[in-house]
Amino acid sequence: MTTPRTLVLWDIDHTLMNTAGVGRRAYADAFEVVASRPLEQVADMAGRTDWAITVDTLRMHGIEASTDLLRTFGDALARAFVTYESAVRENGRVLRGAREALEALAGRDDVVQSVLTGNMEPIAIGKLAAFDLGRFMDLRVGAFGMDHEDRAELVRLAQRRATDIYGQPFGRDNTVLVGDTRHDVQAGHLGGARVVAVATGASDRRTLLDAGAELVLDDLSDTPTVIRAILTPADR
Structure with missing residues (x-):
């Protein structure tokens, strides 16, 4: 049974x-890759999904989040995080x-x-x-x-x-x-x-x-x- x-x-x-603030740094890197300009602000992250954070962050910068853009941003975010993996281990x-x-x-x-x-x-x-x-x-x-x-x-x-x-x-x-x-x-x-x-x-x-x-x-x-x-x- x-x-x-x-x-x-x-x-x-x-x-x-x-994780010592790695998430915000990864968002800044991903945003610059996708939008070709620096991140000015990031949406509230506490207890929220990357999907919701990404949509709100893009809108704060006057960018509407299409399905394709969300996918592109997600890929950029994942790549950005890889560069911070050692920082997570060392500082987190x-x-x-x-x-x-x-x-x-x-x-x-x-x-x-x-x-x-x-x-x-x-x-x-x-x-x-x-x-x-x-x-x-x-x-x-x-x-x-x-x-x-x-x-x-x-x-x-x-x-x-x-x-x-x-x-x-x-x-x-x-x-x-x-x-x-x-x-x-x-x-x-x-x-x-x-x-x-x-x-x-x-x-x-x-x-x-x-x-x-x-x-x-x-x-x-x-x-x-x-x-x-x-x-x-x-x-x-």
Whole structure:
């Protein structure tokens, strides 16, 4: 008999790691390649998809984002990130307790874990690889920032991918999103997941609770507490 599984979806930036501002530098490089002029400003990045950030950033500069332009910008962004991979390893860091939490969940038969991130897939995989975190996850299940503009749709996409691979339906009762912004909380609820928030990014505890997070942790440093928070349904 197949063990019922919980789908755990991790945000990356400021939940699992800090990448020392590499994202903004990659956007600046990609914009200059695509638009042939310097980047003046970048849209709000916290908890948003690369798709949404790119559309808003282009519009801030008077450029309408067509499907072809989005694809071109995404390719330029992925290439730009490659030049910063060593900077991620040298200047970035895994946040306290993140590796231990991932490893603890990876050892369980009743858990499938992956990422739900605003980063486009090659950038997400590059960030995880920089700190050897991808080995704890099934990245086939992950949902990424160029898969859809709306982060809530990424939750549904990850659930469908997990169902296709594991032959089990995933919905609100057995999906948990772990993230650090109000956008993560909202996406989880709209997409059909319980949310465990961590106050390790720009959003403080009060902001995350007001956004509707079922539970807010200060960080991931206490592994048993983190695992209980993720795997214990909110009504128990």
